[in-house]
Amino acid sequence: MTPPRTVEEHAETIARLVEPLLAGGTTERLPLAEAAGRVTAAAVRSDVDLPLFRNSQMDGYAVRSSDIRNVPVALEVSGDIPAGHTVPVILTPGTALRIMTGAPVPSGADTIVPVEDTDLVLGRDDDLRGAVVTIGRSRRPGEFVRERGSDLRRGDVLVEAGVRLAARHLAALAAAGVEAVEVRQLLRVGILTTGAELVSAEKGSAERGTDGTPAGFGQVFDANGIALAALVEESGAVVSVRTATSDDHDEFERALMDAVGASDLVVTSGGISKGAYEVVREVLQPHGAEVVTVAMQPGGPQATAVVAGVPVLSFPGNPVSTQVSFTVFLRDLLRASAGLAAAGVETAQLAAELRSVVGKRQFLRGRRLPDGTVEQVAGPSSHLVAAMARADVLIDVPAETETLAAGDDVTVWTL
Structure with missing residues (x-):
């Protein structure tokens, strides 16, 4: 039996797969009104003096x-x-x-x-x-x-390359008469969620699916589609396709090929465990997929593949597992491609004792307290999506650690 990968090993695998996308180089020209939050592809120089006149x-x-x-x-x-x-x-x-x-x-x-x-x-x-x-x-x-030109001279740099455009940058550009700016093109990420049990409540009430019928016995509302879309956009990319499929082989394969055709990268959730009805694993394996176990909780089952030249990253389907997998393996890669700084990973002190499972690196839901310490929120189970909503950090507990005492330093990932 192949031993589980470490988190670092799987992160390196994904980085190698996604690395060609990180070079960027593709740009687009946007009017200022559409450029907020985008990253400049080149330095913008002024064609005028500022002020324009005394x-x-x-x-x-x-x-x-x-x-x-x-x-x-x-x-x-x-x-x-x-x-x-x-x-x-x-x-x-x-x-x-x-x-x-x-x-x-x-x-x-x-x-x-x-x-x-x-x-x-x-x-x-x-x-x-x-x-x-x-x-x-x-x-x-x-x-x-x-005096004319006392703020900026014609030919001077208004905004450097690699700057995420905020209101202050757009104001300076507008004051200099700049109409449009060259920005990095956003990566297009396709999102596929799978499971015969899924229904969507996005167009219905809290108890009804999109067709107006209640979620039936054995059905669950799809949390992963909307969570992944939000995570992608927060990380400086754009959602190109977002589709939910059943566990039907042909249905998922059609959805996958549509997503691959419209995307630079595809992310899936669910369907990669070792049991039956694992449609993502079944469809991706003929494409040379690596389906592995990573020594982490939540998020152990993971898969990677390349389909028609497009990287496909497959995360487990439990809602917390999906969100943790994205945060640990993909968030900073997307942010780097967009020219954004890495998200926060820092050290904090525990507010209370914490117990963990030896042999698996734990990413426990936690929250910051007013004094700067962090405490665990609920248990480690990957279905506790409401507990995830109450968290604002992941507490990173090494695989060899069983107990941490109040006051011990821990690594936390900002959510």
């Missing part, structure tokens, strides 16, 4: 600093420059121009006096004709003037 940092008055050396001083207000003013203006020496924040600074002006430092007396018609502004504080040249 403009005012304050509501106030544009003046020559030489005209306000001796204060207080009264200057005639020779005009008004609102934001959005598109006609160049020249400041007459010995006068001031009222100006709004963001408006173009007139030629001849070298400083802005904030409105708070002034006292305006309007003309006879209560408008700016004949108005006089008294300035009570002198200003140095350049104060409250935003």
